[in-house]
Amino acid sequence: RKKLDEIGAVKVKTEHQEDRYFNSPVKDFAQTDEALRIRETRSDENHNLFITYKGPKIDAKSKTREEVEMEIEDADKASKIFEFLGFNEVRTVIKDREYYKYENYEISLDNVHGLEPYMEIEISLEDNCDYTEAQNSIFELFEKLGIIDGFERTSYLELLEEMDE
Numbered sequence: 001r002k003k004l005d006e007i008g009a010v011k012v013k014t015e016h017q018e019d020r021y022f023n024s025p026v027k028d029f030a031q032t033d034e035a036l037r038i039r040e041t042r043s044d045e046n047h048n049l050f051i052t053y054k055g056p057k058i059d060a061k062s063k064t065r066e067e068v069e070m071e072i073e074d075a076d077k078a079s080k081i082f083e084f085l086g087f088n089e090v091r092t093v094i095k096d097r098e099y100y101k102y103e104n105y106e107i108s109l110d111n112v113h114g115l116e117p118y119m120e121i122e123i124s125l126e127d128n129c130d131y132t133e134a135q136n137s138i139f140e141l142f143e144k145l146g147i148i149d150g151f152e153r154t155s156y157l158e159l160l161e162e163m164d165e
Contacts, residue, residue, distance in 0.1 A: 001109070003145045003146055004100050004102070004107065004145070007102060007144060007145070008102065009100040009101065009102035009107055010100060010101050010102070011098060011099070011100050012099045012100065012101050013043055013045075013098075013099045014043060014044075014096065014097070014098050014099070015041045015042065015043045015096070015097050015099070016041070016042045016043070016094075016095075016096050016097075017039055017040070017041050017042075017094070017095050017096075017097055018039070018040045018092055018093075018094050019037045019038070019039045019040075019092065019093040019094075019095075019156075019157075020037060020038045020039075020040075020075070020079060020089055020091075020092050021035060021036070021037045021089070021090050021091050021092070021093065021157050022036045022037065022038075022079075022082050022087040022088060022089055022090065023036075023087065023088050023090050024036070024086075024087060025085070025086030025087060025088075026086075030158070030161075032056060033056035033057055034053070034054060034055055034056055035052075035053070035054040035155065035157065036051075036052070036053050036054075036082075036087065037051070037052050037054075038050070038051055038072070038075050038078050038079060038082075039051075039052060040075055048071060049071065049072045049073065049074070049075045049078075050069050050070065050071055050072065051069065051070055051072055051078055052067060052068070052069040053067070053068045053069075054066070054067050055067070057153065058131075059135070061135065061139075061151075061153075062135055062138070062151075062153065063120075063153050063155070064131060064135060090157075091157060091160060091161065093112065093113075093156050093157055093160060094112070094113040095110050095111060095112040095113065095156070096110075096111045097109065097110050097111075102141070104123055104124075105121055105122065105123055105138070105141060106121070106122045106123070106124075107119065107120070107121050108120040108121075108122070110156075112156050112159075112160075114160055114163065115156060115159055115160065118152065118156075119145075119147070121138045121141055121142065122138075123137070123138060
């Protein structure tokens with residue numbers, strides 16, 4: 001947090017998030033490196049619900065992947081639809097997240113229940129964009145924050161599942 005203050009990053013919000021993950025009846029998302037979740041977010045100002053599909057990671061350096069997300073009104077009904085279609089709920093991941101804004105980056109400090117704290121840096125890209133330049137700039141920002149190693153490509157869901165083995 002001190003380093004974020006030093007570079008001029010601004011804290012924009014804090015959220016509590018609960019992510020319910022599902023597995024497909026026709027393929028194992030753990031094997032295909034995909035994810036389907038229902039996310040519930042709560043902050044002092046808002047309560048939101050989203051369905052998100054995450055495709056496989058697209059490189060060996062980062063967690064970059066295609067994401068498709070839409071807001072929904074009722075998480076329990078969405079979950080029921082998934083279940084009727086044969087999807088199984090596999091785990092709920094709970095975290096508290098602080099969002100910071102720095103230039104065109106979104107920096108998240110995550111306190112995931114059952115794991116150590118983590119930091120994520122994201123930048124939004126338009127569809128069909130070459131992401132290499134954006135990815136390099138993210139690694140440069142990590143370096144500016146004094147983080148040069150210890151990068152984790154494994155999802156929170158996978159880390160929690162590994163702890164159960």
